[in-house]
Amino acid sequence: MTENDQEKVAAKARLFDVRSVIGGLFIVYGLIVTVIGLMDSQAEIDKAQGVRINLWMGLGMLALGLLMLLWLKLNPPPPPPVGKREDDELPPDERAE
Numbered sequence: 534m535t536e537n538d539q540e541k542v543a544a545k546a547r548l549f550d551v552r553s554v555i556g557g558l559f560i561v562y563g564l565i566v567t568v569i570g571l572m573d574s575q576a577e578i579d580k581a582q583g584v585r586i587n588l589w590m591g592l593g594m595l596a597l598g599l600l601m602l603l604w605l606k607l608n609p610p611p612p613p614p615v616g617k618r619e620d621d622e623l624p625p626d627e628r629a630e
Contacts, residue, residue: 543609552605559598567591 570588578585 550605550610552601556598556601556605559594559601561598563591563594563596563598565591566594 566587568591570585570591573585573587577587
């Protein structure tokens, strides 16, 4: 396996890491809730006892999403082991296609 192939495998492993999925979703939802929080009416703010809860929760979600992606960047998943697959040892007529 060449070095280029190993980089591709490692990139695919990072793409489907749970931290990237959770981080991306929190960023998307955080942006939506933050925009809603910026457009809250006075009645909605009064209902929450004077706190712009949508704005604060949206910013919190954005922070959590960024922390998840930062964690992924600083501590990437290990590359999958390189070696023989189980069906490489089987005779050609018994291999799963």
